[in-house]
Amino acid sequence: MKWLHNLLKGLSLTTALFIFQACYGTPEWLHDASLQFKVVAADTGEPLKDVYVSSRVQAADNLDWIPCGRTNEDGEAHVFFGTAEGQDPQFRFEMLDSDYQVKDTVIVDTKYRTVEIQLVKAE
């Protein structure tokens, strides 16, 4: 009965029963988060294509930026990224071979939504 299944699932004491891995499979998938970015030029508001988006979980020099997307013709990129407790994800936006400056930003609220990013041209 589905209601019993859902009830047991909802009880914290019995979640262990649902944490499983098939014999020759993997452990449970760690949930990550996703966001939609829209990258535009700060001066004109025009969408920017081929902006590379990468992420990392904390401002630590020993952690690499992980590429997680590239903007399309509309300046949009739907990215997935890992989160870690107590650490806000950082994102980097970089348009290669362009006048636009690299932009780093921290996202505190990782609830799925569209976030606009403006890139500024170097002086």
Add this chain to the structure above:
Amino acid sequence: MLRQPLFRLFRANETKVHELNYLFWECTTRCNLHCRHCGSDCMTVSQDIDMPLADFLRALDTIPSKERPPEFTVVLTGGEPLLRPDIAEVGRAIRQRGVGWSMVSNGWFYDEAMHRKLMGAGLGALTISLDGLGERHDWMRGRNGSFERAERAIAIAAKEPRLNFDVVSCINRRNIGELDALHDKLQGLGVKQWRIFTIIPIGRAKDDPDMQLTDAEFVRLMDFIQTRREAAAAAKDGRMNVTFSCEGYLGPYERKVRRNPFFCRAGITIASVLIDGRICGCPNIDRDLFSQGNIYQDSLWEVWQHRFEPFRDRRWTRKGICADCPVWRDCQGNGMHNWHGDGGQVIHCHYRHVI
């Protein structure tokens, strides 16, 4: 006293509901290694071509999104999934559908660049195989250098906070003497979870006597795991969790060598799409005996909903050595992957090792 009867009720309910939350995709049967125990007999060049991603996605899309629980995962397996040049594209396409994905790998190709690529594609869980130290692992895997590559992969994955990662080891007659050393090695690499298997006599392991533990060796393995688990529970210092796999019913060792009682979930919460499109339980289950349909003729979802009877009603397993077994109610004929060939009888009984 009540725990086991309650668990039987829970299992019966899970079977009735059969919520699909774990879908293997056998995305290739090519492999760069030649493991002695390979149940799939994978080769460098396979007679099966890799299934196009689009075909798998069409099958995945037959599952209504409202029927997919939040923990629904696609598990990429093979062969060696990293032999697919489009592996990152595969991961992203699955993730784009709001579905998590994970992968089982021998680790040969898993370097920093691959790790970054797969994390960026939404990889959420990973399992790497290690079957001994140094030459012993190489021997098992059929290729020199395998240990070095696996060790590198393990070191990379173990330090990634965004990955649920474990190492699996298949214990056989050649490596059972290395349990403590393997344990220390993995703990030293930062591994948090170590899952241990034995090898059933199928595929390339079928006629290899080195692959099958004796009863005494099996009990030794159980005692090792139990001791390590008890020590970790007592110490509470975050040391590596050692667990036996879900491969079979263990009688007196139930709940001592793994957290949950035995419950073969193949066809109950687990399905697979095999290399040729056949739909089955786990990929190591005899596909000629137990396939339930094919994605090229059937809807994966419809097959899941309306077939899989042998998986959901296991009374048919009451034959051969299981016919009069006193623990059948809890064992139900052992894990489904222990039935091969003509299906006349289970080919391997874990319980008989320990009684």
